[in-house]
Amino acid sequence: MASRPKSVPRDEPLPDAEVHSEGFRQTREARRSALVEDYVELIADLIEDGNEARQVDIAARLGVAQPTVAKMLTRLCAEGLVSRKPYRGIFLTEAGRKVADESRIRHQTVEAFLRALGVSAETARIDAEGIEHHVSAETLEAFRRAMAKGL
Known part of the structure; x- marks a missing residue:
């Protein structure tokens, strides 16, 4: 008969319900915004790379x-983050550009921090x-402070 694995004890007691739920709320919100951020960041990258951001290119790069x-x-247009023109590409609105820039800065910071820890580039x-x-x-x-201090 197999024995049940022992659970790992928590270092600290559970926080009160209101504090505890805030962490889960933030995670749910991050999940909702992650896809939007991925799309607008990719659209910005495609445009900046000198190419037109086209639906076919977005699908290929995201693997969908x-x-x-x-x-x-359609959702991004409704949220005012992109605009589309018939027989042309997809364009970021000012709000879309802001989301893309913020997402890129977060990505670059996290990636640089991981690299500073010795994680491979890929x-x-x-x-x-x-x-x-x-x-x-x-x-x-x-992360930025730690990198400024040389970790």
Whole structure:
């Protein structure tokens, strides 16, 4: 008969419910905004690379089907982050550019911090894609301070 694994004890007691729920609320919000941020950041990258941001290119780079991209672009248009013109590419609005810039700065900070810890360039790039959406401004600032001090 197999024995049950022992649970790892918590270092601290559970916080009160209001404080505890705030962490989960922030995580849910980060999940909701992560996809939007990924799309607008990619659109900005495609435009800055000298190419037009087209639905087919977005689908290829995100590894999703074109109908998935079309649905998200409709959402991004409704949220005022992108505009589309028939037979032309996708363009960021001023609000979309702001979201893309903020997301890129978070990504660069997280990636640089991971690299400073000794994580390989490829792993740091991949891990930063997920972490950037969940990291708080306070933590980003701590990353920057640590890197400024040479870790």
